[in-house]
Amino acid sequence: MQRHFDTELNRLKNSLIKMGSLSEEAVRLSIKALIDNDPALAHRVIKNEDRINTLEIQLDNIIVDILALQQPVAIDLRFILAAQKINNDLERIGDHAVNIAESVISMKSFEDREELIFIPKMAILAEKMLHDSLDSFIHNDPQLGMSVLKHDDTVDELNKNVFYKIIDRMKSSQRTIEMGMHLIRISRNLERIADLATNIAEEVIFITQARIVKHYSDESN
């Protein structure tokens, strides 16, 4: 029974790692599509979304099976409940990457590309946060998880700065309004990705330390 349980737990962990790498790739490609102005790449992100959604449902089913058949307790139970939340967070990260990709596609119709302001900087930070939160999960490393939490405020601040800079640009030049709206949307989606990476890091800390660090930083968008 114990050996079977370990096999099931490993299966769950491996599927979650796969889910993490799919979501991470979606974010990476959507940002690359933005920076390279590459709508074809953005279309690929949208096409790949189905794989993430399918894997999310498979993972949910694995979780129900383990809980029903193995009735785990203590650290294993905590790990499985956290896995359910991380699974959901990763699916939402995939959604946000799709939102970014959609904006990249809409933006191809604008003749002038406006400056991206702090967006590339935000993207680097959000990608790092996501990568580190997944690494902290894989290597069971709450210290790395804690380091993710520290960046969340910086991304929030950059998001606000993008917003106000774009409002100023819209006021001084009306032709930038539509492009500006897309850039604000992209910035907001990056901020949400950073928030979700923070959630994942919090779950890792919860698994290993049984400490609720939620509401350490408030969600904002």
Place this chain on the structure above:
Amino acid sequence: MQRHFDTELNRLKNSLIKMGSLSEEAVRLSIKALIDNDPALAHRVIKNEDRINTLEIQLDNIIVDILALQQPVAIDLRFILAAQKINNDLERIGDHAVNIAESVISMKSFEDREELIFIPKMAILAEKMLHDSLDSFIHNDPQLGMSVLKHDDTVDELNKNVFYKIIDRMKSSQRTIEMGMHLIRISRNLERIADLATNIAEEVIFITQARIVKHYSDESN
């Protein structure tokens, strides 16, 4: 043991109903603050957020306890896993109500109030969806849950219309840009509340019918 288990399940259900009514009230008051232009009421929504966040953590702890001590299977297990997701959805709905309240407070500094376009209509629909999804949970009524799913596309459509109407208004009158940004933010938050009500309805259907209706409609913002 069975009687104790039933008591625990009821405790979980009652706490979730309380969480639902707090979130519902947050949405209702944030919309009332918008329509009545009442920043004091908006401040109350922000003040009440702590209660929602505290209750979310309490509920998570109840869930861990039940799973660890009672090791439920079948329909009970499914109910408890759905409860965990609904709990998380309700907390996020509370966050979106706070976002709306924050915009209402920022908007008080504008001399002219712009027309709210379809926002009151969206608000009525989103509130109804949330109310019905919670009712479908309380009365274990998947039919009512299914009716919630049907409204999601209408709210998405209204959100898009608000977006384009406001962009047009910004282009024709630059002084509407900042107010317009807040209205777009409010509209987007209502659309997210409707999405989360849809998630809750899906969970209710999952509990009662063991059918995955997820990705019936895609998340968009």
